[in-house]
Amino acid sequence: MSAAASARDALRRLRELLSALNIWGLGYVLLGIGLATVAAWPLYAAPRALIVGIVGGLLGMLVAVVARVLRWNLLMSALVAAGVYVVAAAPLAVPSSLTSIPAFFLGVRDAVLGVALGWKQILTLNPPLGEYQAVLVPLMVVMLFGSFAATLLVLEGGRRAAWAVAVVSTMSVFGIAFGLIGTSSAITLWGIALPAPREWLLGISVFLAGLVWLIGRARLRRAQALRIVAAQNVTRSAAPVWLGIRRHLLSGVLLIVALVAGVAVVPAAAQWSDRTVLRDDVEPMVVVQRQISPLSTYRSWFTTSMLDEPVVSISGDTGDLERIRIATLDAYDGEDFHISPDDRFSRLPRTAAPDAGRLSLEFTVGEAYRGIWVPAPAGLAQAPTFEGARAEKLADGFHVDDEGDTAITIAETSDEREGLEPGDRYGVLVDAPDETPTLTDVRGGDSLLDSEAYPALAEWATMQEQPRTGAGYLEVIDRLRARGYLSHALLEDEQATGWISALKSAGGYSFAPTYAGHSAARIEELFTSLVDQERRAGADADPKMLVAAVGDDEQFAVAAALLAELWGLESRVVLGARLPAAEEVPGIPACDTACTGANMTAWVEVRSSGGDWTAVDVTPQSAMLPSTITEGEQLPEHPTVPEQLRSEALDPPQAQSDSRNTDAPPEEGGSDTLASLLAVARVVGLSLLALLLLVLPLLVVVVAKNIRQRTRRLAGDPESRLVGAWEELVDVYADDERPTPWFGTRVQAAVAVDREAATRLAELVDQGVFAAHPPTEADAEAAWTIVDEERAAIAERRTRWQNVRSHLRLRSFLARVAPRRARASSDHRLAVGTLAVAGAGAGRQEEDA
Structure with a gap:
């Protein structure tokens, strides 16, 4: 084909692409991109997230449209989409990549790795994430590839186009599933308390967008079919007016019922269970729970070797800050105070900027301190800026709890432990403290203590x-x-x-x-x-x-x-x-x-x-x-207190002592090794389980096809095996995208398929079924030999990937759902086959008589 002819062909396909049906579908995808971007806003709360969402979605749509015009296959289209992502992700989703050429290549690396690792990063950061490192990469992936898949589907034109609704809905689910743990504040609507109004409105919008697109698409397809019928000068009877009115009324009633049900169900559903998002399950609690309670070793600070040694040095104006926190302990089990297992630690983005209401301080870890707890004031505005050779490790390992009151770093130290060590330096940006609330007006309640x-x-x-x-x-x-x-x-x-x-x-x-x-x-x-x-x-x-x-x-x-x-x-x-x-x-x-x-x-x-929270000091007097x-002693009117207590301290019995060694307990290497192995085994097991769950539907399809073939091949009598061979060949053709007509006789179906093996098998089966004498074992074996040879011939001309797709394809199952509908629409064609079958049956009855 000449270049001019190719250009004309591409122009013709472009005009076909601009049909009302396709434009309607592209508009739906555009609306889905907007809704998904709005849903992701609370997760990022940064203008750049809007750019990534919209531009990424438009790029995905553009690749899909070009693929449709140029008639690329799915593999080629996916490769081009991946290439566009690699080129565009760094400047869009990794802002730091624009600072220099080396930074750009690092940004490309982060964009590629972020496809697999970015999801965990956003789950271990406290939202809003802003533009921190490569946190925008998952949004770019969702928007570009989601819009790419949705656009391909809406331009498909067949039944598969409806799957675009699932893709567009999944794009909006990203912002909710990975977003805030809490929901938006409740509002009152028509006297009804509506919790999570933002989430409810997004859900209803996504639902309505999909519903309106499906209804509009059905109408446009019907109008298109009517135009084709009119062009062929085929007359049709007009449908009664009341049918159209009834259809419109029914659609309106269903829409109203859906909205009312949403308003009624959301308040109840919000009370049935707590909101759960993916970030609830990602925590560095394994390291935290291995630590000894810092309160248990409190007395070690007052030994001779630690008393005057610096724990941490502070430079900068502390202003009205009253306290430096090391650890906040909120659970007590009768043995020690510790971090509650229900607490969650997550990353803190570095997006804040100094202003009049914030204090900037520099910390240096002294010789008296090492451990995972990061000394810092409450109210950190952003993650600390670590300095020194371990800065990157310390930053990657930094986490804070939900309320921002306890900070940790799980970076590995030089002695293969975790946390800070002497010499580490970091700067913090702290919000100026508010006025300390008082407890005088607080009223107690029922006892929380046994x-x-x-x-x-x-x-x-x-x-x-x-x-x-x-x-x-x-x-x-x-x-x-x-x-x-x-x-x-x-x-x-x-x-x-x-x-x-x-x-x-x-x-x-x-x-x-x-x-x-x-x-x-x-x-x-x-x-x-x-x-x-x-x-x-x-x-x-x-x-x-x-x-x-x-x-x-x-x-x-x-x-x-x-x-x-x-x-x-x-x-x-x-x-x-x-x-x-x-x-x-x-x-x-x-x-x-x-x-x-x-x-x-x-x-x-x-x-x-x-x-x-209000701080209450508890240090006793001295x-x-x-x-x-x-007992019974008469107290003197003017008691005196000796200047120096002269008492000899005796070692108490071992059973009565509740003292704890101020030194850290010896390392239990075996326990740590076992814990590490169990953690690795758990990750591997969960990964294998997830992989199994992904592969399970495919395995079910393969097993079901094998069972179906085995049942037909091993049927009880030769006639059933003979008919089963024909049905198996029909299914082989269906999975090879060579559908067999469900109307007419087997010979007619074989002629429509235009395969020599199908013709031979159809004649053999008809001869065995309609002959005066029942078929023999040899007939059944011959029929299945034809099936096996035809299956091998089809597999030989296909690529390995095409063979895999054929084994996993569901068309042979789905095709058996359609025959009844096909027969209902093709009664005049079925009549021929029915008469042929009836005639053969009558002939056999006469011979038997």
């Missing part, structure tokens, strides 16, 4: 006779701190000299021994001493006589958290350090430019009536020693 498990705690709380309000709770905590006594050690030895000397120089201090730990037994021991002391001294005794509980922030933070639960208040324990803007607490000084072990503290946070009162 009082039977903590009888001494419950009894002491009852003895205080305070109301179940925020003010009452704060009064109880003040009494708890005033009746406690600060001590960080069991023995007054070399390891304790540093903090003891510091307390003495601050105003006089006498050592008192105390166990470590914060188990339920240890907390009950603390409250038992308070209850016994108050009983002996009396409720009206001098406050000095009520001091009895010895411990430090580890025990008193847990005690205060449990008291909050007894008051019906939600609480948690935080480990960190106070900054100069915080209220001064005797015993644990605040830190300014360098936080050492001596500055480490723990406090309780209680949820206020507005939903915010000025008044505990007093030992004997």
Whole structure:
């Protein structure tokens, strides 16, 4: 064909492409691109996401239109679409690729890898994602390839075109499935509370768009068919007017019912279950759960080797920031406070910019600290900017919890552990703190604590006779701190000299021994001493006589958290350090430019009536020693307190000790190896299961075809096997896209197929079925030999991929659903075959007679 003829042919196909039916379909795909882009907006909340969504969708449509005009096959079209993606994805979806030529090639690499890895990245980041790294790549993939597939389908013209609705709907589902955990705020519509209005509106819009397109497409196809009939001068009877009216009314009623049902069902469905999105299941909790509770090792900060060593150094104006947080512990199991297994850690994008309401600080990790917890203030506006040789690893491993109160990094260290190590540096951008909410106006509720498990705690709380309000709770905590006594050690030895000397120089201090730990037994021991002391001294005794509980922030933070639960208040324990803007607490000084072990503290946070957390300091006093009162002893009118407590510390029995070694426990190599192997096995198993689920439908098709063939070949009598051979050959032709007419005789069908094997088999089957004598085993074997030879001949002329497609094709199954409809529309053709069958049957009956 000459170049001019090829150009004319392409121009003709382009004119055919611009038919009303195709333009209607392309308009539907364009609307789907817009809806999918709107659905993805909350996930990104960046103008560039709109560009990626719209431009990516238009590129996919363009490739599909060109493929249709030039009549490319599916493989060629898909390769061109992939090439367009590789070229366009870097400048569109990876903004950093535009900074330099090397950055462009890195962007292309990220775009290619993002097809497989980008989905996990967006699931481990807290939305909105903005333009962080390559997070826009999955959106580009969905929009470009989704619009490409949808456009090919709408231009198909056959029954498969309706599958475009599923593709367009899936494009919109991306933004919802990968988006925010919470839904949009409820609104009231016509007196009905409608939760998640944005999600509801998107769903209804996608539904209506698909419905309107299908209805319009059906009408356009019908009009097209009528024009063809009119062009052939074929007259048709006009349909009654009432049929058209009824059809329109029925469509309108169905549409109204769908809308009303949506309005009615959405509120109920929102209450049936919590919203679940894909990001709910992606967490670095494996590393978090391997960690020892940081509260359990609290006393290690006060040993001689750690007391004056810097934990973290801070540069920059801390302003009104009051605290540096290391870990927020929100679960207690009676043994230790830890991160709840239900918490979720995700990445934090780096999209914020400094402004008047934000503080910029630089942190340097000191020699006294290493671990996964990242010291930082609350309210991080973006992910930290790490510096140094490990910057990229630390950034990739950085995660924060849902409320942004605990930050971790799971980057591997030089000693094959995880987290920060001395010398690591990072900068943070922090939102300026709001006004601290108070607890005085908070009202308590039903107890959240099992009082039977903590009888001494419950009894002491009852003895205080305070109301179940925020003010009452704060009064109880003040009494708890005033009746406690600060001590960080069991023995007054070399390891304790540093903090003891510091307390003495601050105003006089006498050592008192105390166990470590914060188990339920240890907390009950603390409250038992308070209850016994108050009983002996009396409720009206001098406050000095009520001091009895010895411990430090580890025990008193847990005690205060449990008291909050007894008051019906939600609480948690935080480990960190106070900054100069915080209220001064005797015993644990605040830190300014360098936080050492001596500055480490723990406090309780209680949820206020507005939903915010309020910090409550719990460090006990260190000025008044505990007093030992004997039962029935008459207290002196003016009691004195000895200047120095002269007591010898005795080692307690092992069974009564709840102390914990301040050093980290030895590594359990076998357990870690087993855990790693189990984690790998779990990933491999889930991957194989997912692959099996994907392949399972294909396996079902292959097995069903084999069972069908075996059933026909092994039928009970030769006549059934003979007929089964013909049916098998018809199915072979159907899967080879060579459909056999369902009307007429077998010979007529064989002639229509135009295959010599079909003609031979049709004659053999008709001879065996309609002959005076039943067919023999040899006839059945000969018939199946023809089928096997024809199957082999067809397979030989096809490529390997075409053979695979033929084995997996469903046309031989679906074709058997259509015969009844085909017969109903072709009665005049069936009459010929029916008469032939009837005549043969009558002839056999006469011979038998």
